[in-house]
Amino acid sequence: NAGVMQNPRHLVRRRGQEARLRCSPMKGHSHVYWYRQLPEEGLKFMVYLQKENIIDESGMPKERFSAEFPKEGPSILRIQQVVRGDSAAYFCASSPPGGGAHEQFFGPGTRLTVL
């Protein structure tokens, strides 16, 4: 039973380009969470999604960032027109259906570097 998968593991972008980060939840999990870890800081919640629904996006920056979790396929965190301040590790977690937010399993993360 594979765990949470994230790809790519490392992503380099130049300022102004777009970054797409993918997260495949654990088998049977229908809830996905995205967190960002800036250098020397703890993880900060960004967004919580269920299939085809955004449940809580209170941690998402107002501009350039979007997230989706389609009926089929992985969850995507999209960052448009990246800036140097977006350089961070982005972690995805998933949990089973039925309100099991306390059962979050984390992926290995995508480390985004903006040149």
Add this chain to the structure above:
Amino acid sequence: AQSVTQLDSQVPVFEEAPVELRCNYSSSVSVYLFWYVQYPNQGLQLLLKYLSGSTLVKGINGFEAEFNKSQTSFHLRKPSVHISDTAEYFCAVIYGSSNTGKLIFGQGTTLQVKP
């Protein structure tokens, strides 16, 4: 505001010595408490969690933590550390219902185990 405070950014300790990593959270009616470990360039691994019941929680790798509601603390302890315990440790909290999904993390504590 809902927050989590890890009082020590770095904790150096000699191998086989005991260690305590401190965590305090802002007061709330109900909380779910977690400790995660992060090895360099890896994702987060759950050490232990408190949801309800006994206030002393035992986790993996010989770690344990005690929920103290009156002091709003959830300190992590290990009676004898190994070199392999060197890592970053994060305390995290879900405030209110577990359905909110949002883990709020502390800043992290770097445990440095010396031979």
